Amino acid sequence: MEDPMRLAREWLASYDKPPMTLSTFGPDGYPDARTVLLSGVDGGSVQFHTDARSRKAAQLAADPRASAVVLLNGRQIVLVGDVEPLDAPHGAYGLRTRYLQVLAWVNTDELAARPPDVRREAWKRFEEEHPDALEPPPTWAGYRLRPRRMTFWTADDAGPSTRVEYVRHGAGWTARALAG
Numbered sequence: 001m002e003d004p005m006r007l008a009r010e011w012l013a014s015y016d017k018p019p020m021t022l023s024t025f026g027p028d029g030y031p032d033a034r035t036v037l038l039s040g041v042d043g044g045s046v047q048f049h050t051d052a053r054s055r056k057a058a059q060l061a062a063d064p065r066a067s068a069v070v071l072l073n074g075r076q077i078v079l080v081g082d083v084e085p086l087d088a089p090h091g092a093y094g095l096r097t098r099y100l101q102v103l104a105w106v107n108t109d110e111l112a113a114r115p116p117d118v119r120r121e122a123w124k125r126f127e128e129e130h131p132d133a134l135e136p137p138p139t140w141a142g143y144r145l146r147p148r149r150m151t152f153w154t155a156d157d158a159g160p161s162t163r164v165e166y167v168r169h170g171a172g173w174t175a176r177a178l179a180g
Contacts, residue, residue, distance in 0.1 A: 005150075018070055021033050046145050050143070075154050148168045151178070
């Protein structure tokens with residue numbers, strides 16, 4: 001049986017921090033989706049990072065289950081599983097663009113409520129005060145999604161798409177083909 005995490009690493013090998021749609025559950029029980037960057041893939045999980053004060057972080061603290069969709073060129077990977085905080089979340093910060101690093105520092109709910117010109121001025125002031133490399137803010141948090149189910153979909157211009165679902169059972173996986 002093919003290891004779906006190995007397959008995910010193969011599919012993602014040519015992509016640098018691809019975006020993925022992460023869905024968590026809100027306090028009302030409804031799903032809540034947003035796009036985050038996939039920070040890494042190891043033997044048993046995918047990682048992403050965010051602000052510990054964010055809505056998604058609060059939702060994961062209340063219900064540590066999530067799903068994610070990574071949309072690639074003619075392919076997609078769907079992951080469903082359990083989420084846990086990373087012990088050392090800072091590694092991925094240095095891989096972010098300068099824009100995303102500054103955003104991690106400046107993007108607060110208080111600033112978001114301000115007019116655009118005030119927000120831009122706060123951004124400019126932060127950039128002027130911090131021209132060198134940035135360390136992660138204290139609110140920078142990393143998470144690990146350990147899939148219980150993974151679905152791989154591939155488009156086929158000449159016929160039906162291919163969709164294979166892997167379900168974890170203990171230390172192993174079972175696979176079955178699904179309609180595309």
